[in-house]
Amino acid sequence: xxxxxxxxxxxxxxxxxxxxxxxxxxxxxxxxxxxxxxxxxxxxxxxxxxxxxxxxxxxxxxxxxxxxxxxxxxxxxxxxxxxxxxxxxxxxxxxxxxxxxxxxxxxxxxxxxxxxxxxxxxxxxxxxxxxxxxxxxxxxxxxxxxxxxxxxxxxxxxxxxxxxxxx
Amino acid sequence: xxxxxxxxxxxxxxxxxxxxxxxxxxxxxxxxxxxxxxxxxxxxxxxxxxxxxxxxxxxxxxxxxxxxxxxxxxxxxxxxxxxxxxxxxxxxxxxxxxxxxxxxxxxxxxxxxxxxxxxxxxxx
Numbered sequence: 305x306x307x308x309x310x311x312x313x314x315x316x317x318x319x320x321x322x323x324x325x326x327x328x329x330x331x332x333x334x335x336x337x338x339x340x341x342x343x344x345x346x347x348x349x350x351x352x353x354x355x356x357x358x359x360x361x362x363x364x365x366x367x368x369x370x371x372x373x374x375x376x377x378x379x380x381x382x383x384x385x386x387x388x389x390x391x392x393x394x395x396x397x398x399x400x401x402x403x404x405x406x407x408x409x410x411x412x413x414x415x416x417x418x419x420x421x422x423x424x425x426x427x428x429x430x431x432x433x434x435x436x437x438x439x440x441x442x443x444x445x446x447x448x449x450x451x452x453x454x455x456x457x458x459x460x461x462x463x464x465x466x467x468x469x470x471x
Numbered sequence: 472x473x474x475x476x477x478x479x480x481x482x483x484x485x486x487x488x489x490x491x492x493x494x495x496x497x498x499x500x501x502x503x504x505x506x507x508x509x510x511x512x513x514x515x516x517x518x519x520x521x522x523x524x525x526x527x528x529x530x531x532x533x534x535x536x537x538x539x540x541x542x543x544x545x546x547x548x549x550x551x552x553x554x555x556x557x558x559x560x561x562x563x564x565x566x567x568x569x570x571x572x573x574x575x576x577x578x579x580x581x582x583x584x585x586x587x588x589x590x591x592x593x594x595x
Contacts, residue, residue, distance in 0.1 A: 351479050351482050353479075354478065357555070357556065365548060365549060368548075369541075369545040369548045369549075372544075373538070373541050373542060376533075376541050377538070379532070379533050380532055380533060380535065380538060381532070433555055433556050433559050434556070434559050434560060436556050437555075437557060437559055437560040437564075438560060440553075441556070441564050441571055445571060448575065449571070451553070452550075452574070452577075452578035452579055453578055455549070455582060456578045456579065456582045458542075458546055459582035459583075459586060462539060462543065463585065463586055463591040466536070466538065467539070467589065467590075467591050
């Protein structure tokens with residue numbers, strides 16, 4: 305086994321293990337910490353694939369900014385022990401059904417993909433910032449410009465929802 | 472030529488530094504925990520709040536304004552990330568790339584003007 309392969313297996317193991325802990329941890333703050341660990345291991349995987357831009361963006365946006373949002377949500381929720389919502393049997397049943405449907409969809413999607421040689425990178429320089437920019441600003445120009453409209457709507461939506469009118 | 476040298480192996484020093492940083496924190500915490508003397512009194516085990524006596528619970532719901540600032544930060548953060556690939560390719564993309572980025576920026580600038588006009592970042 306090469307170093308890359310053993311690193312891949314190590315990172316994959318930590319990623320799966322910590323994402324299981326995200327779900328099973330009782331304390332929501334611990335969940336968030338395990339989620340950060342998951343993001344860092346995924347960044348390691350991206351760097352192993354030489355997708356350096358995605359790797360750094362994953363650190364900046366997900367481990368940096370999205371994590372702050374998760375923490376704010378937890379702090380907004382007022383999680384006292386006595387106000388913990390009780391799960392009825394009906395809720396558990398609905399949870400099992402939706403989770404099962406999600407599992408079916410994921411399995412179907414996984415079965416329909418071709419087995420690809422992911423460990424060997426076909427084009428080594430594919431994920432570098434320079435090549436990504438060449439593709440983004442030529443081939444995928446329209447989606448890129450639409451992203452700015454998405455940002456605009458997100459801004460307006462956030463301001464409208466979070467701010468009460470003082471008039 | 473330059474691009475061919477950018478391989479995952481080049482991240483080994485970064486990984487090394489990461490492990491040293493994490494290892495230092497873990498070793499320091501474990502060592503202080505094991506070596507240091509412990510005198511546990513009820514006063515010492517209370518959370519330190521700048522010498523003021525602890526009042527109530529830390530689990531208070533906080534203002535949604537913090538969340539608004541955070542979500543706007545995320546939006547502008549992602550915007551800046553879109554500028555990295557543009558800046559690296561600035562010469563190759565030329566005037567057309569400049570116009571593309573300006574269109575992108577104008578929409579975000581409109582959003583920024585909206586935020587300022589609405590006073591969404593005013594704390595009151």
